[in-house]
Ligand code: GTP
């Protein structure tokens with residue numbers, strides 16, 4: 001549900017105006033909000049109070065379904081009288097999700113640190129491969145990364161060997177030749193083995209080197225002590241780089257994409273659905289695919305399918321890697337969605353959709369934006385968007401899938417309880433906290449099985465939300481031209 005606050009030029013004049021809880025704030029017509037601090041410092045306390053009272057007399061608060069166009073709604077109301085100022089705000093859960101995203105996103109400094117570590121590793125690798133590059137991929141750069149996530153890197157030799165080099169490199173170009181080996185995979189394994197050795201012997205601050213060369217995607221794992229980053233170095237992994245760019249593009253189409261992915265990732269972690277340790281858990285990458293799929297299936301869709309992104313592509317966007325079509329348009333050509341659903345509604349949809357999804361028969365496919373019959377019997381089948389014969393969630397077993405479905409159903413149920421959507425008392429968690437800390441959920445609820453105590457990570461998340469409790473603030477976000485003024489409370 002969206003709330004719209006309108007301040008009339010004269011006295012309140014709309015006949016079916018709804019006086020309700022909530023706060024109002026002045027906003028400049030169709031422009032930026034006034035900086036309240038600057039504007040009010042010069043005023044006396046009583047003058048300010050009087051002004052606020054007078055504003056309130058001229059203000060109405062209207063709640064309306066999210067499928068009503070703001071523009072039309074505003075036009076309709078304007079026909080009853082001049083509207084001086086107006087603002088929109090969404091529910092508390094929306095605001096909490098944006099807060100989670102803001103508090104947990106990788107900071108600018110941390111991003112720089114990640115690129116710096118890549119550069120240091122490049123200096124080591126350059127002993128064998130002069131002019132190679134080490135590029136970060138995955139959540140460090142796809143806009144879905146949380147502080148503390150691992151640093152995925154790949155050794156890029158292709159960009160200097162001339163095969164995929166689009167830059168003009170001057171008169172000379174360099175090409176590496178490997179001794180004849182059985183396969184490209186074997187060449188990748190030996191390259192990584194040598195570089196892993198160098199990192200172990202010579203790279204300052206790099207400890208705990210593990211060569212995991214028999215994995216589907218061979219890698220060298222180590223910890224970079226000075227930055228505190230856990231690093232995974234791969235080679236010959238251009239498709240992962242391309243899927244990183246795809247996620248980055250999706251994250252920029254609409255601000256709800258990023259906030260929902262962050263929220264779902266936090267939720268999954270708090271429920272013990274995901275883990276740092278590799279195993280049969282659902283990964284963050286698979287969860288992201290699930291959120292994207294849901295957003296493609298909304299009516300109207302919030303994001304396009306991958307096939308639609310490919311159809312929009314122009315010649316310079318064409319990209320084929322090892323015969324896999326990795327073509328898609330860059331995001332500045334993608335039109336914003338007309339969908340106006342709130343994050344709260346989308347979160348609810350996520351839990352209901354996946355709480356009832358026919359996982360035993362159907363697969364998830366962001367290329368088509370449609371579920372399809374599973375080609376094989378893995379409990380969870382999420383088609384790899386580029387290597388279409390592969391399942392990105394092949395590692396997930398039936399137990400882990402059932403855990404996910406049970407948690408989704410429980411969370412859908414919790415979200416349906418009206419009482420948890422806004423603060424009712426100081427002691428009970430509400431909104432997102434009720435999902436992240438379900439043990440503290442209203443004791444009057446149905447009998448639920450006992451859960452694990454909250455992890456330290458979730459406690460700190462709640463602390464960061466609490467820190468905003470006094471901020472009955474006016475937060476202006478860019479959201480496809482929409483403005484929101486939200487009250488953050490605990
Ligand atoms: P976190 O590290 O958990 O924050 O997320 P992440 O997105 O970085 O995931 P991860 O480190 O597991 O993988 C890094 C990147 O590799 C992902 O973002 C994807 O681009 C790619 N990737 C991961 N798993 C798969 C997979 O099963 N198939 C394919 N094609 N790519 C994958």
Ligand code: MG
Pocket residue numbers: 138139140149150151152
């Ligand atoms: Mg990662």
